[in-house]
Structures are given as C-alpha cells and as structure tokens.
Amino acid sequence: MSEITPDLVRHLAGLSRILVTDEEVERFTEQLSLIVDSVAKVNEALAGVDVPATSHPIPMANVFREDIVEPSLTQEQALSGAPDSGEGRFRVAAILDEE
Amino acid sequence: MSELIRKNASELVELLKSGQVSSVELTKAHLDRSAAVDQDVHSYLYQNPETALAAAADIDRRRAAGEQLHELAGLPIAVKDNLTTTDAPTTSGSKILEGWIPPYDSTVVKKIRAAGLPILGKTNLDEFAMGSSTEFSAFGPSRNPWDLTRIPGGSGGGSSSVVASFQAPVAIGSDTGGSIRFPASVTGTVGNKPTYGAVSRYGLIALASSLDQVGPVSRNVLDSALIQDLIAGHDPHDSTSLPESLGSMADAARKLDVKGMRIGVIKELMGEGFQPGVMNRFKESINLLQQAGAEIVEVSCPNFEYAIAAYYLILPAEASSNLAKFDSVRFGLRVAPEGNPTIERVMAATREAGFGPEVKRRIILGTYALSSGSYEHFYGAALKVRTLIQRDFAAAFEKADVLISPTAPTTAFKIGEKLEDPLAMYLNDIATIPANLAGIPGMSIPNGLADEDGLPTGIQLLAPARADARLYQVGAALEKMHEDIWGKRMIDFAPELEVRS
Numbered sequence: 001m002s003e004i005t006p007d008l009v010r011h012l013a014g015l016s017r018i019l020v021t022d023e024e025v026e027r028f029t030e031q032l033s034l035i036v037d038s039v040a041k042v043n044e045a046l047a048g049v050d051v052p053a054t055s056h057p058i059p060m061a062n063v064f065r066e067d068i069v070e071p072s073l074t075q076e077q078a079l080s081g082a083p084d085s086g087e088g089r090f091r092v093a094a095i096l097d098e099e
Numbered sequence: 100m101s102e103l104i105r106k107n108a109s110e111l112v113e114l115l116k117s118g119q120v121s122s123v124e125l126t127k128a129h130l131d132r133s134a135a136v137d138q139d140v141h142s143y144l145y146q147n148p149e150t151a152l153a154a155a156a157d158i159d160r161r162r163a164a165g166e167q168l169h170e171l172a173g174l175p176i177a178v179k180d181n182l183t184t185t186d187a188p189t190t191s192g193s194k195i196l197e198g199w200i201p202p203y204d205s206t207v208v209k210k211i212r213a214a215g216l217p218i219l220g221k222t223n224l225d226e227f228a229m230g231s232s233t234e235f236s237a238f239g240p241s242r243n244p245w246d247l248t249r250i251p252g253g254s255g256g257g258s259s260s261v262v263a264s265f266q267a268p269v270a271i272g273s274d275t276g277g278s279i280r281f282p283a284s285v286t287g288t289v290g291n292k293p294t295y296g297a298v299s300r301y302g303l304i305a306l307a308s309s310l311d312q313v314g315p316v317s318r319n320v321l322d323s324a325l326i327q328d329l330i331a332g333h334d335p336h337d338s339t340s341l342p343e344s345l346g347s348m349a350d351a352a353r354k355l356d357v358k359g360m361r362i363g364v365i366k367e368l369m370g371e372g373f374q375p376g377v378m379n380r381f382k383e384s385i386n387l388l389q390q391a392g393a394e395i396v397e398v399s400c401p402n403f404e405y406a407i408a409a410y411y412l413i414l415p416a417e418a419s420s421n422l423a424k425f426d427s428v429r430f431g432l433r434v435a436p437e438g439n440p441t442i443e444r445v446m447a448a449t450r451e452a453g454f455g456p457e458v459k460r461r462i463i464l465g466t467y468a469l470s471s472g473s474y475e476h477f478y479g480a481a482l483k484v485r486t487l488i489q490r491d492f493a494a495a496f497e498k499a500d501v502l503i504s505p506t507a508p509t510t511a512f513k514i515g516e517k518l519e520d521p522l523a524m525y526l527n528d529i530a531t532i533p534a535n536l537a538g539i540p541g542m543s544i545p546n547g548l549a550d551e552d553g554l555p556t557g558i559q560l561l562a563p564a565r566a567d568a569r570l571y572q573v574g575a576a577l578e579k580m581h582e583d584i585w586g587k588r589m590i591d592f593a594p595e596l597e598v599r600s
Contacts, residue, residue, distance in 0.1 A: 004467075012463045012470070016419060017426070017443065019451035024459070031521055032464060038522055039412050039468075042480040045405040045487055053482035054489060056309050056339075057295045057538025058564060063338040077202035081430030090428050093435065093442045 004033040100135075100265065100598070101128045105591075108174055108268040108322035115173040118162075122155035122173030126217045129175050133220070133266045135598040141241045142251075142261035144180050145187050146220035151175065154217035161215070171329055172215035177267035179258050180221035181228055182313070183302040184208050187218075191304045192226040192236040192254075195431045195453030205302020206334045207271060207313055214329055219267050222257025226455045227422065228278055228306045230254050231527040234518055235457040242514070243286060245554055245593050249511040252282030258316045259286040264596060269326050270316040275306045276410055277507075277531025279314050280543035284506035284557025287545045287589045289323050289574070290316045292531075294564045295538035296341040298327070299334035307417035308339075310410075310535040318590045320544060320575040324348035327567070341565070351568035352575040358392035360573065363499025367403045368530045373508045376549025377556045381505045384546055384558050387580045388503075388573075396498050400491035403533050405484045407525055410532045412468045412481035419465030422458070425450065460521065489537045496563045501573050504530045506543040506557035534561055542570040544578055545589030555589065 009029050013020040020028070075088050084091040103111075103125065114120040130148045137143055158173040178184065181191040183201035190196045204212070211218065225235040233241045233256030241256040243249040244264040251260040255272035259282030262270050272279040274292035283290030291314045298313040305311060315326035327348045334340045364385060369378060389395050427433040427449035428442075434449045454462070468477040495502055507527055517524045534541035539561060546558035558577070562569040582588055 008467075009463065012466045013459075014447075015470070016462045016466045017423075017446045017450055018454065018459055018462065019444075019447040020459070021451075024456075027456075028460060028463060031460060032467070034522055035411065035460075035464060036467070039408040039477065039481075041408040042405055042412065042484045043476065045402055045484050046480055049487070051483050051486045051490075053479060054485040055482055057485075057489075057536070058339070058341070060296075060339065065335045073202050080202050081199050083427060083431070083433035092428055093440055093445045095442055097441050 004029055004036055100132065104128050104132055104265045104268070106268070107319040108317060108325060109319070111268055112171055112174055112325070122158045122217060123152060125173065126151050126155040126175045126219070129219055129267055136264055136596045137266060138599055139242065139247055139596065140244055140260050140264045140266070141239060142177070142222055142257045142264065142266055143220040144190060144192070144223050144238055144257065147187060150186055151217045151219050154215070158215040158217070169214035171325060174216050174269070175219045175267060176211060176216045177219045177222050177258060177261045177270040178208060178211070179224055179255055179270070179272050181224060181273055181304040182208055182271065183304070184218070184221065187221055189221065189304070190238070191228070192224045192238065193453065193455070193458070194237040195425050195449070197432065199430055203302065206299035206336060207330045208302065210330055222255070222261050222270060224257055225254040226458050227304065227418070228254035228273060228275055229418070229457045229461055231277070231281055231524055232256065232514070232517070234514060235455055237455055240514055243511045244596060245287065246511065248513055250285065250514055252285040252511070254278040255282045255316065259283055259288055259290070262316055262318050263288050263590065263593065268317070269322055271313060271326070271330070272316045273303055273311060273313050274535065275310045276414065276535050277528040279316060280531045280541055280557070280559060281507050281527055283316065283543040285511035285555060287555035287593060288316060288318050289320050289542070289544050290314065291323050291327060291542040291567070291570065292534060292540060293327060293331065293567050294341070294345065294540045296339050297331050297345055297567065299337045299340050301334055301336040305421040307414040308421065309417060310414060318588065320571060320578050321349065321352040324352040324571045345565055345567050348568060348571045351571040354572050355576045355579050357388055357573055357576045360393045360501065361396055361499045362388055362393045362573070363396050363398035363495055363502040365403070365495070365502055365504045366397055366399045367401065368504035373505055374510060374549060374551070376551045377505045377509065379550060380547040380556045381558060384577060385503070388577060391576065391580060398495040398498055398502060400495055400533070402484065402487040402491050406488055406533045406536060407529060409481040409484040409488070410536060411464070411525060412477050413485065415461040415465030416468045416478050417465070419462045419469065422462055425453065485536050488533050492533070492537045492539060500562070501569050502561040504559050506530060506559040510549050510552055510554035510556060530559055539564050540567040540570055542574050544574045545581070547581065547589070548592060
C-alpha cells in the first residue's frame with residue numbers, strides 16, 4: 001500500500017500552490033493511493049537491470065543560434081494578459097505576510 | 100449537406116487551384132456546417148466567421164491577381180486550442196486561461212497563415228490536454244459524430260470530431276501520450292504524431308515538454324501528409340526542433356506500395372484487454388498487408404508492460420513544473436481571497452478555482468514524484484524504464500521497418516463511463532504511450548468497424564525516429580486496400596448528423 005494520506009495530499013497541494021477543500025482531499029487521497037500503487041510498478045522492470053536514465057527522447061546537445069537581436073514583445077504586449085498592471089509592471093498582492 | 104465539404108483535402112486543393120471553387124465558398128460551406136451541427140458535436144471552443152472569411156477573401160484576391168501561392172492556399176483548417184493565436188482566445192480548455200488573447204502566434208499557426216489557410220476556429224480539448232475523452236475540458240465535452248452519446252477521444256476530441264463531422268477538412272492536434280491517435284481511432288479518422296522535434300512546439304502550451312508533439316488530423320492519409328509537410332521544419336525558437344528535413348510525406352503517401360517491407364506485429368499489444376471486434380479488424384489488416392507483398396514478422400517489446408506506469412510519473416512531473424506559470428500574475432485568472440491576502444494565498448486560491456480535477460490530480464502526483472524521498476523510487480525509476488522502452492523499439496526495428504498494433508484496446512466508450520476512475524481512463528493509451536516515451540512517430544488510420552458495436556476501430560503504425568515517411572507510405576497503401584474492399588471511405592459509413600436550421 002502507498003503512503004498517500006490526507007495530510008500528505010494537503011502538504012503536496014500546498015507545495016503546488018493549490019488550495020484544496022476537505023472533499024477534494026478525501027477524493028484525491030483515495031484516487032492518488034491507487035495511482036501511486038500502480039505506477040510503483042516501474043521498479044519491477046528495473047529488478048536486476050542497471051540502465052542509464054533517459055530524460056529526453058532525441059538526444060541533442062549544445063543547441064545554439066546566431067546571436068542576432070530579433071524583435072520581441074513590447075512592454076504593452078507583455079502586460080496585455082495580466083490580471084492587473086500599472087506603471088509598466090505586473091501588479092500583485094503583498095509579497096510578505098504581516099507577521 | 101454540401102457535397103463539397105465531404106471531399107478529401109487533396110481534391111479540394113485541386114478545385115481551388117483550377118478556380119472551380121473559391122476559398123470564400125469553401126470556408127463558408129464549412130462555417131454553415133458548423134452552424135448546423137456544432138451545437139450537438141461541440142468541436143469548437145471558438146469560431147470567428149469574419150476573420151476566417153477575410154483570410155479566404157484575401158487568398159481569392161491574390162489568386163485572381165496571378166500571385167504564386169502555396170499549394171494548400173485557401174484550404175480551411177481547424178486548430179487545437181492549445182496553440183497560441185493572436186486573433187482568437189487560447190484557453191487550452193482551462194478556466195484559468197478563459198478569454199486570454201496571446202501576444203504572439205505559435206510557429207505552426209504562423210506557417211498556416213503564411214501559406215494562406217483560413218483558420219475556421221479553435222478546437223476543444225481536455226484541460227491542458229490531460230485526458231482521453233475531452234470530458235475534462237472546462238467548457239464541456241465534445242461528442243463523437245458516430246454516436247453523440249460517446250466520447251470522441253482525447254485530448255484532441257475537438258480536432259477529431261471536427262473532421263469526422265465535416266466541419267473542417269483538416270485540423271491540427273497535439274499528442275503527448277496518444278491525444279492525436281486515440282481520437283482518430285474512435286472517430287474513423289487519420290492522425291499522425293510526428294517524430295519528436297519534427298514540428299515546432301513554440302507557442303504550444305506545454306503539457307510535458309519531453310513528450311509533446313504537434314501533428315495533423317484528417318479523413319485521409321494523403322491529407323495528413325500535406326499538412327505535416329506544411330507545419331514541419333526547423334524552428335530556431337524551439338531548441339528541441341530537429342535541424343534536418345524528414346523529406347516529403349506527400350510523396351511517400353503517393354507510393355501505394357508495401358512490397359518487400361517488413362512489418363512487425365507487437366506481441367504485447369494484442370489479446371487480453373483488447374475488444375474482440377478491434378482484434379478481428381486488426382488481424383484482417385495484417386492479412387491484407389501480407390497479400391500486398393509485405394513480410395509480416397512478430398516482435399516482442401517486453402517493457403511496454405511498464406510504459407503506462409512510467410508515463411504517469413514522467414508526465415505529471417513535467418506538467419507540475421510547466422503549469423507553475425499559471426500563477427495569477429502574468430496572464431489568465433486571478434482570484435483574491437477576502438481580507439488582505441499575500442500573493443501566495445492569491446495563487447493558491449486562483450489555482451483552486453482555475454484548474455479542474457484531473458489537472459489538480461496530476462500536479463499533486465507530479466509534485467509527489469519529484470519530492471525528495473520519492474524521487475529515486477518514482478521519477479528516477481521512470482526515466483530508466485524510458486531507456487528500456489527505447490531499447491525494446493531499437494530491437495524491434497532491427498527486425499521490422501514498421502511496427503503495427505491496434506491504436507486503442509476498445510471503440511469509443513460512453514460519456515461519463517470512466518470519469519471517476521482515472522486508472523481505467525489511463526488504459527486507453529496503452530498502445531500509444533510507448534511512441535511518446537521513445538520520441539518515434541506514430542500514426543492511426545481507420546481500420547473498419549467493430550462487429551459488436553458497429554463503431555470505428557483504428558490501426559497504429561510506428562516507425563523509427565525520423566522515418567515518418569514510412570508511416571505515410573504504409574498508411575496510404577493500407578487505406579487504399581480498405582477503400583477498394585469497402586467501395587467507399589471509412590468516414591462514409593458514419594451516420595448522418597441531425598441538422599439544425
């Protein structure tokens with residue numbers, strides 16, 4: 001059995017910056033337990049074999065292009081999708097807590 | 100229904116060139132079709148008839164002026180809504196991006212515009228392409244034109260249903276674990292996931308960057324070839340883009356010859372868990388290929404058994420990182436809790452309100468797979484299994500030029516049937532996932548109707564990396580053999596949709 005508990009789901013959701021309801025915690029705990037038990041199967045494939053990891057399907061290295069300035073987004077374009085902006089910047093809520 | 104919109108894209112292109120039909124006429128015919136059926140099928144998340152008709156009128160004017168145009172100029176096309184477009188909202192099927200107008204066009208869309216193909220609209224998908232049915236779209240599911248109570252496959256169910264319901268001759272999809280091929284299989288259409296890096300991902304809203312690939316969707320193999328030839332090619336804006344050309348897919352699709360080709364049947368992708376009707380049609384196609392002079396060999400890929408497990412670790416890990424950019428700051432939704440919240444609380448409230456259940460599940464799973472303590476046991480192990488799967492393919496391609504399997508274990512299931520059972524939903528992609536893990540190209544073409552339910556089945560063709568042309572060669576040859584036997588195209592078996600006035 002996997003180690004997925006309601007507290008772990010709450011912790012992982014916190015790390016993922018997702019507020020979750022109690023109902024979601026209950027449902028995700030149940031579903032993620034089953035999924036984690038199932039995906040742990042990858043280790044069976046590796047019993048007695050030692051192979052390198054593959055992170056990228058087509059190996060490529062040192063991908064460069066000529067260092068030529070190309071047109072980029074204007075400040076206005078870059079801010080065009082922002083929920084809030086002002087004085088040419090993204091405007092956000094307080095970064096630090098009061099306490 | 101106008102007979103015009105039933106035609107293959109390759110025929111429409113000839114009619115446009117010879118002036119027998121104008122792009123405005125053709126575009127209008129498809130927009131009319133959408134007005135008549137899309138309330139039921141729900142392929143589109145967004146359509147703007149004015150911009151589509153303006154693009155069509157521009158091509159007609161340039162053609163009349165004698166300008167040298169791209170061979171596909173004037174052919175209307177639909178685009179999956181995870182590719183950025185500056186003149187249409189791009190949502191990726193998520194509430195968190197509802198109404199977002201991107202400040203730049205994806206490279207694929209740029210190529211489409213440069214060649215003069217009017218864009219009919221943006222097609223539906225599971226939220227951020229996470230799903231096999233479009234039921235996880237925040238804007239409601241698309242429906243299968245063969246049976247409106249069933250799923251059109253996912254994540255690209257908008258693009259599969261749009262061509263299957265004759266609302267567009269061709270469409271663009273994206274495939275991370277089968278999102279082009281599974282929808283093609285269950286809607287009696289054609290879809291290809293090119294070799295990783297063959298088509299630029301610039302402006303494709305990323306799901307899992309080492310697996311995602313953009314590709315064509317159509318009702319005919321040659322039509323997909325024409326679209327792949329249009330959208331493929333090196334892009335300096337995508338560092339994973341292949342520098343070399345893979346050649347002409349259209350030329351390959353016109354060969355119609357499989358003599359002497361070695362075709363490998365993957366032992367692990369048949370039998371148990373596969374619907375009898377799917378297997379019957381698959382075996383018939385093996386016989387057809389053999390009769391046409393191909394050499395059939397059996398190959399074994401023992402590590403495919405672990406592919407789904409590896410995929411559901413690698414994908415969530417990459418997705419949890421890619422989706423961190425939806426932070427309520429630069430684009431999309433912002434939800435502020437009451438009081439005087441910090442940005443961290445605003446982010447968490449925004450992501451709670453903006454993401455649906457499957458996206459949350461996968462982000463949390465990915466965060467877990469990458470967390471210290473489980474990294475080696477999960478993510479690290481999955482990356483090693485990826486190596487084993489690549490080696491299985493390498494060994495199989497020693498014996499065969501092309502591999503084949505059923506595209507999916509079953510025909511289209513009912514809407515709602517697997518919604519609350521993630522593991523059952525994940526099994527739909529059992530045959531398609533290995534290609535993404537290995538970066539190789541994979542195509543699904545129509546393979547007849549299953550005996551037990553009369554619904555479409557698909558056959559998958561796989562080739563080594565960069566050998567996409569082989570898929571078009573074998574795919575078009577098999578398609579021709581089928582059409583000779585059936586006396587019509589697979590899509591011509593689809594029932595007529597009820598039309599609204």
